Amino acid sequence: MFRVLLWLYFITFVNVVAAAPTLVKVRALADVLIEKKYTSPATAVAINRSQISAEISARIVRIEVQVGDVVKAGEALVKLDCRSYENALSRSEAALESLQAQVQLAQQQLRRAQTLQTAGNLSEDIRDQRVADFDIARANLKGQVALVSDARLLTERCSITAPYRATITARLAGEGTLATPGLPLLEIAGLEAVELVAQIPVDLIESVKRSKSLVFVTQNKLLDVSIRNYASVINAATGNREIRLRTPGVLVPGSSGRLEWYSQPLLPASLLTRRDGVLGVFIVKPAGEKNLAQFVPVEDALEGRPAPVTLPVTTQIIVEGRHNLAPNDEISMVTDF
Numbered sequence: 001m002f003r004v005l006l007w008l009y010f011i012t013f014v015n016v017v018a019a020a021p022t023l024v025k026v027r028a029l030a031d032v033l034i035e036k037k038y039t040s041p042a043t044a045v046a047i048n049r050s051q052i053s054a055e056i057s058a059r060i061v062r063i064e065v066q067v068g069d070v071v072k073a074g075e076a077l078v079k080l081d082c083r084s085y086e087n088a089l090s091r092s093e094a095a096l097e098s099l100q101a102q103v104q105l106a107q108q109q110l111r112r113a114q115t116l117q118t119a120g121n122l123s124e125d126i127r128d129q130r131v132a133d134f135d136i137a138r139a140n141l142k143g144q145v146a147l148v149s150d151a152r153l154l155t156e157r158c159s160i161t162a163p164y165r166a167t168i169t170a171r172l173a174g175e176g177t178l179a180t181p182g183l184p185l186l187e188i189a190g191l192e193a194v195e196l197v198a199q200i201p202v203d204l205i206e207s208v209k210r211s212k213s214l215v216f217v218t219q220n221k222l223l224d225v226s227i228r229n230y231a232s233v234i235n236a237a238t239g240n241r242e243i244r245l246r247t248p249g250v251l252v253p254g255s256s257g258r259l260e261w262y263s264q265p266l267l268p269a270s271l272l273t274r275r276d277g278v279l280g281v282f283i284v285k286p287a288g289e290k291n292l293a294q295f296v297p298v299e300d301a302l303e304g305r306p307a308p309v310t311l312p313v314t315t316q317i318i319v320e321g322r323h324n325l326a327p328n329d330e331i332s333m334v335t336d337f
Contacts, residue, residue: 021329038263041257044197045254046194048189049187052162059080059179065077072165073164074161080158082155086155096148113127164190199238199242200259210263214245216259217259225259226245228246267308274303290330293327293329
């Protein structure tokens with residue numbers, strides 16, 4: 001009888017041991033994901049860079065700015081000798097006054113002719129001549145108005161102004177120089193429209209596209225940036241592609257720094273487990289009052305390399321005690337072994 005009882009006890013003990021849950025240690029996916037940091041040199045460039053030229057032929061009287069000055073839109077940059085253009089404007093305005101008087105006279109003559117013709121004291125031929133004289137005078141006046149407008153525009157061009165808020169980067173001519181149309185006098189760089197240019201190795205372009213945090217680091221400042229576009233060609237000499245980026249922060253043209261970004265969050269290679277020839281990860285699967293080990297394959301995973309996962313970041317990942325697990329094994333979670 002004693003042997004029978006001992007045998008029954010042994011069988012019960014073995015079943016209990018066999019059915020005991022496997023002890024495992026778990027962590028939230030958010031706590032184990034890793035990100036790789038990348039950097040690339042980046043430079044702030046002005047979208048608007050212009051060489052300021054004269055639009056008329058005139059001698060430079062005064063250059064109002066120096067290299068490094070910041071100017072507002074409409075601020076005077078160069079003053080040209082405008083005397084000949086001012087004289088031309090005066091002559092045009094005098095001719096305009098003369099034509100205005102001629103139109104007034106022609107109109108008065110036409111009215112008298114119409115009155116006399118109505119009374120039968122003037123022939124139609126003379127009345128028609130007065131109509132033609134009035135029309136010719138009005139046409140001449142209209143042409144002269146255009147000439148005055150052109151002359152006034154030329155005088156306005158004697159003062160060369162900034163097209164936008166900018167900084168002066170170079171003086172290309174000196175006072176006393178004869179400026180001619182198209183001759184560059186100053187070089188400016190706009191301060192309102194500035195963007196970043198970075199050269200990215202081709203094999204890192206995808207990581208830049210997927211990154212959720214692009215940052216430009218310059219002079220101990222961090223500026224959030226977003227991608228405006230990618231160059232459609234690859235630089236044959238460097239193997240890089242140029243990207244252009246925007247930022248709501250203030251950038252000074254020419255300032256340099258580095259673009260920083262992080263890869264897509266990845267599962268460490270050490271947490272990948274192979275089952276039936278497939279790489280994946282064991283997670284906790286609640287089943288009533290029990291917890292089971294669920295094997296989740298990880299697509300595109302490679303042995304020994306971190307892998308992207310699409311699981312919720314709150315997923316409980318089995319980090320220790322998983323090597324002898326089989327799918328759907330009962331587990332018991334502990335905070336530490």
